[in-house]
Amino acid sequence: MKILIVEDEALVAMAMESYLAGAGHTVVGQADDFDTAVTLAEATRPDLALVDINLVDGDSGVDVASQLNKQSVPCLIVTSNCNPHRQLDGAVGCLQKPVNQSILVQAVAVARRKVRGLPVGDVPRGLALY
């Protein structure tokens, strides 16, 4: 699966890339602000974007999800502050940080099934689907 990571903490992004690569996914890029995320998504056409809410340019993850949705790139929000009462446009769900490899890989699999309209199966701890 081709995955774009939109995250402003470089070490968190590195760890996520390592987790995903270990599970056979390809991380097509890392972005830490709105413009880079949109540009990378257009250039790489990922199957899924993992999007943090708080980025270098503010709480622009919300806008990233909305814009990527218009580009037909599904997004899974990955943040330390998932709000069950606030579903973000264009996101399939929200995964609560911190994440370990097992949870992240399971969450990506669930998100993929949901995007494809398949039964999502077991949902890992910390993942809320919209």
Next chain:
Amino acid sequence: MTSSFHGTLPLAATPATTPFGGGHAKDGLGAQNPLVALMLDNSPDCLQLLDLDGRFLFMNGPGLALLEIDDVTALQNRPWSDLWPAEVADTVIASVGAASGGEAMRFSAFGPTVKGTAKWWDVVVSPVRGDDGSPVQILCALRDITELKRTETALKDALDAKEALLYEVNHRVKNSLALVTSLLTLQSSHAKEPKLKQTLDEARSRIGVVAQVHQRLYQTNRHNDVELGPFIADIGQDVVGVFDPQGRVTVETDCEADIILGLDKAVPLALLTSELITNSLKYAFGEKGGILRIALHRRDDHIHLRVCDNGAGLPDGFNVTGMGGLGMRIVGALTRQIRAQLSASNGPGACFDIVFPAEPPKGKGTPGDGAG
């Protein structure tokens, strides 16, 4: 209002005829001019008139209500300072002296009403000038700022509580991270394989850097920024302490004072400094040891960090953008995160330079804080 009064107020023009007392202005000072009566009776403030020796002469009606005075005659000719608590008497007397000399003075003070209601006042004491321009009486305008003071006190209390909470949080986070580093130290000391021991030591050192951030925050009672010089110098000593317990490596620091950086930059910078130091300790010196130099300076609008050693130098073909090991990958990622320029040079020994714009702290928290 029908009056078209202009010019010098009768208060000042006719001091000798000013009646003692207070209440409705039309019965006292304002009897000489309806405009003065209107102003005195409709002022939200307590307006008082004193003679040049600071003895009470007159108070407007709203003033009597504000001070809860039923019988103003008891105040007549009494020193104005008698109306105030002893703690502010000096200020009150000084303000009378200033006004007598032709200078206005402003102060805020606590002063209960005659019935004991707690009040705070913003007080302006100014001279009332006669025809020749010299002071003939003193006008005191007292504005009730009790609600403002209450709000101010409530805000200060809330701020104090927040400060205490942040202090406590940083203390606890630091203690928790110290616990984690202790666990890793224990694991490292039981590791038989050198490679595993080194990995555990590196993890301990990296967590130690983040712990150092919180230690510094609670020790200095700052919450959003750190003074970089002592912080970087301490990290140098800490990292060397982990990887060179025999003391073969000497750390020399030349860090400029008063470089303050927000946590959004300080934490990544501290981590990448730690990685560069670790890199030198792993590859530069061998058994004989050497010198590690850390310099931090502000030049124009940029901050310049340099980490150098006098060891073996960089390998041929070394390129900072084509870095393979985890430590140098971390350096590269954190350098990009803080929008810094990283360069490396040889000789003698290895030198890494990091230059980034000196921006004011943004106030963002440590990595992982907030919504991120």
